[in-house]
Amino acid sequence: MTRNIVYIKQAIGDETPAAVYNLSITETLNELSTLSFTFDNDAQDKVAAQMMSPQTRVLVPEVGQWFRLTNVNPISLGKTRAYQVSAVHVGTDLHDKYVEKRLSNTQSLDACMKLITDGTGFKYVIHDTFKNYSFSDGFGGDFADSLLMNTLNSDFGFEFYFDNWKIHIYKKLGLLDQFVFIDGYNASKISWTEDYSNIRTYIKGLGKQRDNGTYAATAEYKSPNADIWGIKQAATVQDDRFTDSDSLLSYIKGQLQDYPIIQYTMERAEFEHGAKLSDMNSVKVGNSGLLKDRLGIDVDTRIVGMTYYPQDSKQTDTLTFGNRLFNYAHNLAMQRNAKKMNQNIVSSVKQLTDDVSTMMNNGVWYIWS
Secondary structure, X not given: OOOEEEEEEOOOOOEEEEEEEEEEEEEEOOOOOEEEEEEEOOHHHHHHHHOOOOOOEEEEOOOOEEEEEEEEEEEEOOOOEEEEEEEEEHHHHHHHOEEEEEEEEEEOHHHHHHHHHOOOXXXXXXXXXXXXXXXXXXXXXXXXXXXXXXXXXXXXXXXXXXXXXXXXXEOOOOOOOOOEEEEOOOEEEEEEEEEOOOOOOEEEEEOOEOOOOOEOOEEEEEOOOHHHHOXXXXXXXXXXXXXXXXXHHHHHHHHOOOOOEEEEEEEEOOOOOOOOHHHHOOOOOOOEEEEEOXXXXXXXXXXXXXXXXXXXXXXXXXXXXXXXXXXXXXXXXXXXXXXHHHHHHHHHHHHHHHHHHHHHHOOOOOOOO
């Protein structure tokens, strides 16, 4: 069992190295990374065991990131205990601030970020240019992390990641054409799931409500896919930001999921000549590239999540790719092919039945031994 070193630091400032095993990190687009590992409270790690307390943080030197403890589960091994530890990236510290103040009317992303980080240890860098946003009910009145991840993220349309206590904001993370994964060569176990449960093909929108109860803007949209799936109505959207019907129509179109969700996963592997996969491809959350296998998959896709083992090259990492748009033409071709195969089966069964009937009528019998 291979052990590697992490550094554990208590809230009061004491720090100690710990020899751990089974360490893994999971990264997901626009979410905080998580960490898990195990260590034994033997002579080498007795101090680390005593440091398992609230607000203790862990540094993983291979990635240079700090994590806050969330769960510790000691399990008896007889004379010692194994500590199974879970932690979340220190970006979670942003939850320590509740933003009582509210910004009203139209605001810049910079003004909003200043509000949620003021008085905290967090800094931020806005790498791209974003249009100002009009808040109908003002901005604030929630925890700082929720305002970042659930409000600003969708309102301004950005993606982000934490580098310890610094927040990096982009219109879109990652680069194009950064990898080619081929099942059986430099990847294995490519699989996918298709989710049909949330298909909606029709939506209504209501804009700012006037004092008399009417709306300054209304819109409705029926997806062309209604001809395929039928009319499946989504919840009506009411948004006081809109006083123009054309703008409202454009907005509600983007809120409609009129196709199945298709998501791919795969395990990472090594090239045949022994080079690590990361030496040949840029494997980072947000990067896009090509995913291929020998059974018909050939898609451009994007890495939206990964679980990896930075201290153990023998462990198999797992990648999760972003949702792929449903290809109706391909699906229709599959349906037609299935229908043709079914017709061929029916034809073959009918021919077999006719042959048996002919043999019986002609008095031809086979004796099986």
